[in-house]
Amino acid sequence: MKNIKEKVVQFTFRSRFVPVFARYYSNMSKPSVYITREVNKEALDLLNTQCDVTFWTGPGPVPRSELLKNIENKHALFCMLTDRIDSAILDRAGNNLKIIATMSVGYDHLDVPEIKKRNIKIAYTPGVLTDATAELAVALLLATSRRLLEANEEARTGGWQAWSPFWMCGPGLKGSTVGIAGFGRIGQEIAKRLKPFNPERIIYYNRSERKKEAEEIGAERVNFDDLLTQSDFISVSLSLTPETKEMFNEAAFSKMKTNAVFVNTSRGGVVDQQALIKALQQKKIWGAGLDVMTPEPLPLDNPLFKLKNCVILPHIGSAAVETRKEMGLICAKNIVAAFKGDPLLTELKT
Numbered sequence: 271m272k273n274i275k276e277k278v279v280q281f282t283f284r285s286r287f288v289p290v291f292a293r294y295y296s297n298m299s300k301p302s303v304y305i306t307r308e309v310n311k312e313a314l315d316l317l318n319t320q321c322d323v324t325f326w327t328g329p330g331p332v333p334r335s336e337l338l339k340n341i342e343n344k345h346a347l348f349c350m351l352t353d354r355i356d357s358a359i360l361d362r363a364g365n366n367l368k369i370i371a372t373m374s375v376g377y378d379h380l381d382v383p384e385i386k387k388r389n390i391k392i393a394y395t396p397g398v399l400t401d402a403t404a405e406l407a408v409a410l411l412l413a414t415s416r417r418l419l420e421a422n423e424e425a426r427t428g429g430w431q432a433w434s435p436f437w438m439c440g441p442g443l444k445g446s447t448v449g450i451a452g453f454g455r456i457g458q459e460i461a462k463r464l465k466p467f468n469p470e471r472i473i474y475y476n477r478s479e480r481k482k483e484a485e486e487i488g489a490e491r492v493n494f495d496d497l498l499t500q501s502d503f504i505s506v507s508l509s510l511t512p513e514t515k516e517m518f519n520e521a522a523f524s525k526m527k528t529n530a531v532f533v534n535t536s537r538g539g540v541v542d543q544q545a546l547i548k549a550l551q552q553k554k555i556w557g558a559g560l561d562v563m564t565p566e567p568l569p570l571d572n573p574l575f576k577l578k579n580c581v582i583l584p585h586i587g588s589a590a591v592e593t594r595k596e597m598g599l600i601c602a603k604n605i606v607a608a609f610k611g612d613p614l615l616t617e618l619k620t
């Protein structure tokens with residue numbers, strides 16, 4: 271009897287409500303999302319349940335002409351740090367565009383004031399890539415100071431004749447002064463990871479004090495000049511803003527120690543690259559490890575590639591498999607939240 275009753279109820283529900291709901295649902299077109307790259311399955315699957323998704327399938331970044339064409343009337347844009355999102359793109363998108371989710375923690379490729387002026391929300395991916403980026407910064411610092419790439423090249427090409435007392439030497443971290451430029455999430459994690467190498471001091475330059483975090487790590491806040499003059503290693507984790515643009519210029523490099531190792535995992539734009547090339551060529555500093563530069567990719571004829579005291583990586587700071595998957599998924603979750611009218615998980619509020 272109970273079963274029959276249940277069936278009747280189910281039948282009544284299905285026949286009376288489902289068609290009404292289905293009719294309503296089919297009348298509502300799904301929100302549309304354009305993704306500027308092929309992203310991970312987890313992110314795509316989530317978006318596909320709720321949205322009409324189209325994406326660029328080409329080998330590299332989406333060409334600007336394609337982006338301009340495909341952004342028209344879209345409700346959401348899921349982009350990368352390689353896509354410049356400015357008023358031309360926003361004009362072409364039109365009034366439907368409600369959210370831009372960038373698969374990055376940096377947002378210097380977005381014209382934030384212009385986006386905000388149009389009431390478009392911005393989501394980004396802070397936090398999830400902190401560990402991966404800090405890990406890479408440490409790897410790059412050691413690869414530069416201990417000359418790993420150069421040594422590997424020597425071993426492969428017959429330069430390794432015999433163990434030699436002072437061959438392939440570089441500065442060690444023990445007893446050194448480590449300077450961190452930009453003591454946000456990533457800068458702090460770099461400092462924590464370098465501490466077990468027993469530097470004598472960890473100093474940092476940061477706009478705000480970050481007293482509690484500094485005390486926990488045992489780091490001292492200094493002004494920019496002191497960071498430059500006192501550090502044996504400088505690791506940069508500043509975001510690129512009008513204030514930090516080319517902060518590491520000729521004057522800055524000339525204040526650094528001649529044994530200084532300079533490592534940048536933030537944005538190439540914080541460095542005056544010509545000044546860095548000169549400082550490396552003239553041995554004003556000991557070496558540089560760069561995961562970021564200007565432009566990216568760096569043209570093969572750039573003098574930096576000719577310098578033995580420079581290690582160059584192709585912007586792989588956050589390139590840990592789990593991290594990139596998480597970054598993709600966060601973008602998708604933010605887009606879904608925006609369509610539901612829920613608060614974004616990681617909204618950029620500036």
Ligand SMILES: O=C(O)C(=O)CO
Nearest residue numbers: 373374375376587588
């Ligand atoms: O997320 C960013 O801003 C990056 O640079 C990725 O490595």
